[in-house]
Amino acid sequence: MSDSEDDFDSTGTNAFFKPSFVLIAIDTDPAMFIKGENDNTPFRNCVNASYELANSLMFTQSKRSWSPFGVVLARDDVSASFVNFDDNVLNSIKFLKEKKGTSDDDLRDLYQRKGSVDLSAFFLFCKKKFKEVNAVFYKRIIIYVTNDDNPTRGDKNQRFAAINEAKNFEANGISFEMVTMNPNFDYKHFYNELFSVMKVPLVETIVEDEDGLIEKLSSSILTRFYQRKLHFFPFLGDNSRFLKVKQKVFIREEKLYNNAYVSTDGKTLKKISKNVADVVKTYRLKNAPVNLEFDMEEQMELLNNNLPVGYTLLFVSDRVTEVGSILIDNVLLEVDPKEDLPFFNSFWQYCADKNKVLICARKLRQLDKTRFVEFIPKFANNARIFLIKAIPFNDENKLPSSKLEAADDTTQYSQEKIKVTDELIKKLTFDYDPKMFTNPCNAKKKAFLRSKFLDEPKEDIEDVTLDTEGLDKTLGQVGEDFKKLFHLEEEEKGKKRKTASASASSKRKK
Structure with a gap:
């Protein structure tokens, strides 16, 4: 059993979830330098979106320091290689930030091409860029951003050469996509025939601005997933027989570790291991005058059990956890x-037919806390898989507290209450965007690290905690009417502010 991020299969479910290398190909036709409704040129939108994409990848968990995307320009000089795959992400961010601050006139003078583009030669150039990537089991995607719907200008030889070169993308394991910012883009001139010859369904992708392009590019980047080989023991009491399984996690939390491998002068730090034999763990008991202390030997005795490392089947049951309840990350x-044994599919089929789940004990290390989980049968990407959800212990079932009693079906509400409730819901309804809510502590750490990495001033982090005064102002009279009708003002008046304890006040800075 081992942890692995490199053991990928070219067939099966892994082929669908393969990490990707995305080549952003930007056209430099004069149409890409004409300002649109948002007062930005399409070329600037491409540069800005590429910068935001690189910036978002700074803290991704990856063993490699180079970029999962590259940028090329439809030109025939050295500037065609804008960002390479083997460029360090930090260097790519600095380069793209510099270009982002360049004026529209300078960008036009630097990168707008004077004549037509040899599209077949450009496609060949894009194909060769993937040779920088020394990896086999990866998706290769070209996203061509252009506002020119007739790149060959009626030249039959150019048209034939470009279409013939595009036919070779599939043979080289490359997916080709086309994106435009031109709402009047006419696919009949060239691209209908191109996608027809490639035998790929034409998907009209039109983005309006920089935000739309960022969403398109970021959704194409698929980073490595975590997988671990484990054993599944379906025969209780018999650890000699087991099934080989793989546990996979596709959503990984962004973490910032207080680790350092090198010092500020570039010298490697010496790693010193701590002697854990003398480590004492202290546990505080409720309503007890003393604490319990366990040394390492006692801890090992408490954590040790006869279960093997992996998943041990205990029994078959109906669903235990509710739909939507999440205790820890699902895998x-x-x-x-x-x-070779077909038992895995047999277990899955039985659970799917009978609407049952497998209750198992999970043990990921030799000295590990045992967690009870349920295997829920799912069918995804033409494969039988189990969704593993942790079963909470009794003290982990924390239901939201509420003073409102559950109303039965006979409860009647006045039209006035119904009306003010509808108005309150409308006032509290807004278009949700996950970017609205961030972790202030984590954001401050990232801002500090970004300033050190990029040698730039520290970014000010906006506090996005709940603004009660602003909320009251938004609700206005509707909030006051709701309080009066449902008698909520009396409850607020009855509340008393808690006084700070002596110990808490002593800890405050003077």
């Missing part, structure tokens, strides 16, 4: 392709 479990 997917699939059978290892090297497993």
